Amino acid sequence: MKKLINSPESVVSDALRGMAAAHPGLRVEAEKGIVTRAAGAAGEPTGKVAVLSGGGSGHEPLHAGFVGRGMLAAAVAGPVFTSPVPDTIAAATCAVDAGAGVLHIVKNYTGDILNFTMAAEDCEDEGVKVEQVVVDDDVAVARTEHGPGRRGTGATLFVEKIAGALAEEGAPLAEVAAVARKVNANARSYGVALSSCTTPAKGSPNFTLGEDEIELGIGIHGEPGRERRTLMTAAETAEAMLDAILDDLPEAAGAPVILLVNGLGGTPPVELYIMRAEVERVLGERGITVARSLVGNYVTSLDMAGCTLTLCRADEELLRLWDAPVDTPSLRWGC
Amino acid sequence: MKKLINSPESVVSDALRGMAAAHPGLRVEAEKGIVTRAAGAAGEPTGKVAVLSGGGSGHEPLHAGFVGRGMLAAAVAGPVFTSPVPDTIAAATCAVDAGAGVLHIVKNYTGDILNFTMAAEDCEDEGVKVEQVVVDDDVAVARTEHGPGRRGTGATLFVEKIAGALAEEGAPLAEVAAVARKVNANARSYGVALSSCTTPAKGSPNFTLGEDEIELGIGIHGEPGRERRTLMTAAETAEAMLDAILDDLPEAAGAPVILLVNGLGGTPPVELYIMRAEVERVLGERGITVARSLVGNYVTSLDMAGCTLTLCRADEELLRLWDAPVDTPSLRWGC
Numbered sequence: 001m002k003k004l005i006n007s008p009e010s011v012v013s014d015a016l017r018g019m020a021a022a023h024p025g026l027r028v029e030a031e032k033g034i035v036t037r038a039a040g041a042a043g044e045p046t047g048k049v050a051v052l053s054g055g056g057s058g059h060e061p062l063h064a065g066f067v068g069r070g071m072l073a074a075a076v077a078g079p080v081f082t083s084p085v086p087d088t089i090a091a092a093t094c095a096v097d098a099g100a101g102v103l104h105i106v107k108n109y110t111g112d113i114l115n116f117t118m119a120a121e122d123c124e125d126e127g128v129k130v131e132q133v134v135v136d137d138d139v140a141v142a143r144t145e146h147g148p149g150r151r152g153t154g155a156t157l158f159v160e161k162i163a164g165a166l167a168e169e170g171a172p173l174a175e176v177a178a179v180a181r182k183v184n185a186n187a188r189s190y191g192v193a194l195s196s197c198t199t200p201a202k203g204s205p206n207f208t209l210g211e212d213e214i215e216l217g218i219g220i221h222g223e224p225g226r227e228r229r230t231l232m233t234a235a236e237t238a239e240a241m242l243d244a245i246l247d248d249l250p251e252a253a254g255a256p257v258i259l260l261v262n263g264l265g266g267t268p269p270v271e272l273y274i275m276r277a278e279v280e281r282v283l284g285e286r287g288i289t290v291a292r293s294l295v296g297n298y299v300t301s302l303d304m305a306g307c308t309l310t311l312c313r314a315d316e317e318l319l320r321l322w323d324a325p326v327d328t329p330s331l332r333w334g335c
Numbered sequence: 336m337k338k339l340i341n342s343p344e345s346v347v348s349d350a351l352r353g354m355a356a357a358h359p360g361l362r363v364e365a366e367k368g369i370v371t372r373a374a375g376a377a378g379e380p381t382g383k384v385a386v387l388s389g390g391g392s393g394h395e396p397l398h399a400g401f402v403g404r405g406m407l408a409a410a411v412a413g414p415v416f417t418s419p420v421p422d423t424i425a426a427a428t429c430a431v432d433a434g435a436g437v438l439h440i441v442k443n444y445t446g447d448i449l450n451f452t453m454a455a456e457d458c459e460d461e462g463v464k465v466e467q468v469v470v471d472d473d474v475a476v477a478r479t480e481h482g483p484g485r486r487g488t489g490a491t492l493f494v495e496k497i498a499g500a501l502a503e504e505g506a507p508l509a510e511v512a513a514v515a516r517k518v519n520a521n522a523r524s525y526g527v528a529l530s531s532c533t534t535p536a537k538g539s540p541n542f543t544l545g546e547d548e549i550e551l552g553i554g555i556h557g558e559p560g561r562e563r564r565t566l567m568t569a570a571e572t573a574e575a576m577l578d579a580i581l582d583d584l585p586e587a588a589g590a591p592v593i594l595l596v597n598g599l600g601g602t603p604p605v606e607l608y609i610m611r612a613e614v615e616r617v618l619g620e621r622g623i624t625v626a627r628s629l630v631g632n633y634v635t636s637l638d639m640a641g642c643t644l645t646l647c648r649a650d651e652e653l654l655r656l657w658d659a660p661v662d663t664p665s666l667r668w669g670c
Contacts, residue, residue: 004569018608057605194337214337266638274353275339295357297603297631302603306339
């Protein structure tokens with residue numbers, strides 16, 4: 001295992017110390033894994049709904065990089081690829097409640113759902129209103145009646161941005177939760193890997209791929225994919241990924257979308273921009289307009305090489321909230 | 336070679352098509368490799384000095400990601416790790432000259448110096464005033480009387496930001512060039528690699544490192560480093576890197592610095608933040624205050640795993656220009 005770390009045990013707290021040093025707009029409790037807004041201009045919301053997210057670490061800048069005005073009030077960071085414990089989630093929730101309640105944005109993994117649900121119950125006992133919104137955008141997992149259902153991946157960023165914008169405007173908790181669910185309902189993601197990630201604790205790759213292989217439909221925790229193919233061109237890769245997404249989002253034809261071309265940690269900007277070009281081409285051929293887009297490392301999977309694509313069908317409301325000012329370490333505009 | 340590309344030949348033009356799709360604020364001539372500002376609010380400077388940079392591709396977002404208000408007027412992208420030709424540099428220079436002259440920011444590599452110098456001569460013949468500033472911040476290369484001298488790496492970003500800010504204020508060419516040289520004189524960089532990059536044309540790594548090896552003093556084109564060691568902790572790595580930098584910048588003690596913790600393409604945010612934490616600790620122990628900092632992929636080396644550190648000793652003038660509004664795809668604040 002080759003990583004710039006001190007020890008597998010201290011990866012999360014060390015990285016959070018680095019975020020604290022890098023971003024004065026954050027208040028970071030590195031040992032607890034709680035990140036909130038520092039007081040001041042881009043400071044804590046007052047009398048507004050607080051939007052909170054969190055989950056296992058290893059996906060940076062998700063979630064702590066999105067704490068700030070117009071987006072999250074707090075992020076809770078668990079160990080690598082492991083949910084934070086209910087006590088920590090509850091502590092962060094109570095800390096940021098400004099009287100209007102707290103929205104929990106939770107990626108759909110069994111441990112996260114369990115722990116956020118328990119934390120919410122504890123908070124409700126303390127008189128803090130909590131709504132939970134589950135993100136389950138990964139079309140690589142089939143929708144079934146049973147089982148944990150689809151994984152939450154890149155759409156989390158869209159849900160956090162748009163719900164955070166509505167909360168910043170002072171909307172009540174039910175409305176903020178409703179727009180978050182609307183984003184999730186209109187968003188789909190799909191990922192490919194050229195290499196596996198290596199978790200610091202295990203020290204070896206979760207899976208291995210041959211020199212000429214690409215894995216389609218991977219998860220952001222090194223979960224195996226849907227199928228393995230011989231390495232394709234960027235054009236073919238974009239087509240395969242968008243086929244999977246659009247098969248599941250047929251109403252997208254003709255509607256504008258918000259697009260995320262997301263690096264998984266080990267893939268450089270030059271390749272992500274090549275994928276961005278191919279996505280533009282394929283969507284254009286299918287009559288879909290990209291209204292807004294992001295390209296970069298937003299929801300990583302440690303050092304995995306590869307990328308995910310997320311499309312969110314957007315109406316005027318979602319575009320307006322997407323464009324609203326945001327001032328966080330990793331998303332910043334209009335502020 | 337595992338990359339999300341279409342072909343080695345089309346890497347640069349495909350990536351530029353992606354930048355065009357992603358960033359409406361850019362005007363991109365993908366085949367020529369010229370990126371300028373789109374007209375409009377964040378559009379072309381009028382009557383102001385135009386700041387232009389460029390060089391081989393493979394370092395994205397450098398340089399095209401820094402085109403926009405408060406920074407570059409134009410970026411010229413050559414083939415991967417290869418200087419653009421003089422004709423292209425000259426065409427871009429003439430296109431962005433608004434009557435006040437053009438500053439060329441050139442990383443210190445033989446091909447770049449040669450081609451930018453020839454382009455400048457062609458422009459002067461056309462009546463366009465050009466000043467050239469050379470960036471040579473990499474302390475891994477010894478200062479010698481002979482030879483090409485030190486390589487230009489991370490400090491290029493600082494020079495582009497600060498010169499761009501002064502140009503935006505309407506300062507004359509001589510002053511913009513002077514502040515650019517001042518930044519370079521006060522900046523030092525050092526890089527380490529955990530893996531080599533693989534150029535698309537060659538298809539195999541430039542060098543190979545053992546499973547437990549780290550290479551110190553590498554360049555951003557896969558140039559070999561100063562020494563090879565057994566993999567160290569992030570703390571030890573930061574100490575070794577800052578030793579090399581501070582040995583060359585002794586006056587830094589006590590002065591505030593602007594810091595760049597830069598990913599080389601294959602290293603994820605979580606590791607860069609761990610390095611950021613260790614840099615904060617080491618500099619703190621040596622009485623150096625980090626006044627401003629960036630953490631992320633800014634000056635990459637294709638898919639290389641590793642990072643570079645850049646420190647720039649900053650007085651009030653440099654901090655003021657650093658803080659000035661900037662609106663580019665990859666740096667944006669205050670706009």
